[in-house]
Amino acid sequence: MSNERDLEAPLLNGAEAAEGEENCLEAVTRYERAVHVKAGDCGEGEPTDEGALTNGHAAAASHKGCSDGGGICNLAVTAVGAGMLALPKAFASVGILLGVGLFIAVCFLTYFSSSIIIRWAHSLRKETYGEVIRARFGCTGARILQGSIIVHVAGVMIVYCIIIADMLVGVLLAVLVVPMLISRDLTVVARYSRLSVFMMLALAVSIAGLAALAVAQGKAAAVHVLPVPSAMGDGTPFDVVATVLTVISVACLAFTCQFNLIPVHKSLKNPELPNMLRITRLSIALCALLYITIALSGYVLFGKETEGDVLKNLTIKFVGGLLPHEFGVFFINAIVICNTFNLLCNFVLKVWAVRDNVAELALGVTACQLPLVHYYGLTYLLVALAYGLSIVIPSVYLLVSLVGSTACVTFSYIFPGLLVIKGDSRGVARAFAYGAVALAGVMACTAVYNTAIGNTDMA
Numbered sequence: 484m485s486n487e488r489d490l491e492a493p494l495l496n497g498a499e500a501a502e503g504e505e506n507c508l509e510a511v512t513r514y515e516r517a518v519h520v521k522a523g524d525c526g527e528g529e530p531t532d533e534g535a536l537t538n539g540h541a542a543a544a545s546h547k548g549c550s551d552g553g554g555i556c557n558l559a560v561t562a563v564g565a566g567m568l569a570l571p572k573a574f575a576s577v578g579i580l581l582g583v584g585l586f587i588a589v590c591f592l593t594y595f596s597s598s599i600i601i602r603w604a605h606s607l608r609k610e611t612y613g614e615v616i617r618a619r620f621g622c623t624g625a626r627i628l629q630g631s632i633i634v635h636v637a638g639v640m641i642v643y644c645i646i647i648a649d650m651l652v653g654v655l656l657a658v659l660v661v662p663m664l665i666s667r668d669l670t671v672v673a674r675y676s677r678l679s680v681f682m683m684l685a686l687a688v689s690i691a692g693l694a695a696l697a698v699a700q701g702k703a704a705a706v707h708v709l710p711v712p713s714a715m716g717d718g719t720p721f722d723v724v725a726t727v728l729t730v731i732s733v734a735c736l737a738f739t740c741q742f743n744l745i746p747v748h749k750s751l752k753n754p755e756l757p758n759m760l761r762i763t764r765l766s767i768a769l770c771a772l773l774y775i776t777i778a779l780s781g782y783v784l785f786g787k788e789t790e791g792d793v794l795k796n797l798t799i800k801f802v803g804g805l806l807p808h809e810f811g812v813f814f815i816n817a818i819v820i821c822n823t824f825n826l827l828c829n830f831v832l833k834v835w836a837v838r839d840n841v842a843e844l845a846l847g848v849t850a851c852q853l854p855l856v857h858y859y860g861l862t863y864l865l866v867a868l869a870y871g872l873s874i875v876i877p878s879v880y881l882l883v884s885l886v887g888s889t890a891c892v893t894f895s896y897i898f899p900g901l902l903v904i905k906g907d908s909r910g911v912a913r914a915f916a917y918g919a920v921a922l923a924g925v926m927a928c929t930a931v932y933n934t935a936i937g938n939t940d941m942a
């Protein structure tokens with residue numbers, strides 16, 4: 484542990500890596516002595532030394548690992564979920580120019596928080612996000628982090644089960660998800676993620692093409708390039724600020740991928756720090772491209788009538804006004820299939836995150852260190868619980884939206900910001916850290932406010 488005092492997090496201007504709390508020394512030691520297997524490769528492997536993350540996992544050189552493209556797709560699919568279809572409503576609320584500006588700002592904020600997590604894991608030579616927080620904030624901090632990840636991600640899993648079950652028969656859902664969860668290797672999951680990215684691109688291009696057709700036929704909706712107060716609640720200063728904060732919250736949720744950064748990092752064939760940071764940038768840029776395309780196209784198609792879920796606007800009647808009926812039916816079915824497959828892949832990566840954090844929180848080991856029976860037992864138990872809750876409590880969406888939104892900012896922005904602040908850094912990094920923590924608090928309050936007034940269109 485004494486070696487950690489000499490480590491420096493590159494982003495933090497020489498912040499020293501402190502030891503965990505005394506009462507957690509035994510737990511920290513157990514983690515450091517555990518066999519360091521890559522999260523993306525849970526098979527039988529040789530133990531790596533303590534400097535594995537720093538020297539690029541040299542011991543794993545014989546393992547093929549995940550390509551950079553696979554890593555980009557895994558990270559992008561982690562972020563892109565059902566919230567993507569709420570983004571046109573965001574543009575309808577604040578206009579095109581401010582909407583694009585807020586999305587770009589959130590891109591930078593997401594990369595800032597993500598780079599903190601990646602750099603600290605690299606500097607402290609830790610294998611999980613929980614270990615990083617345990618080393619800096621003790622066991623209590625690690626439990627809060629892991630609990631927030633479990634609450635948020637499990638909540639999203641339940642909502643996805645509700646959405647997917649509406650599109651597919653429940654049994655078919657199980658038939659599709661179970662095989663996708665057999666692999667203990669993120670390299671294999673990346674194959675599904677690549678197909679999912681292709682389908683998301685196809686979905687975005689299809690909606691953009693439909694919007695272009697509407698413009699060509701003179702059937703596009705009236706849109707606002709600049710913000711219009713009347714579109715923001717009652718147009719009062721309070722409503723305007725609340726609407727802008729809601730859009731920021733929705734955008735931040737749409738870019739959430741922080742809980743899977745370290746597993747994706749460790750699964751890479753080339754896990755060097757600069758390469759992972761590049762992959763993170765490209766993943767965020769890919770998400771931004773998809774989001775802005777879908778948000779802008781949906782807004783052009785439906786204007787002020789845009790629903791919180793743009794699929795509700797894409798009816799056969801509406802599409803039939805732009806395309807022949809047969810093509811309209813095909814178009815709607817293709818959109819539903821693309822969206823459903825994306826949710827299935829996103830669901831698999833959500834299970835990965837929940838399983839890892841449940842194993843670490845409850846059992847004190849990473850999921851990859853569990854025996855096969857326990858590993859698969861925990862995996863399918865989590866799926867069964869999510870699906871069961873989605874059936875028993877189908878109205879859970881409102882509660883999940885509230886709790887998930889507040890838990891999300893905890894691991895996405897509060898803990899990364901606190902890592903910088905605790906490191907006694909100065910300058911821009913420290914200012915950004917305080918800003919991230921403050922914004923996280925505001926977003927949590929905004930989620931509570933929107934739930935209280937029943938404004939869940941963009942939740």
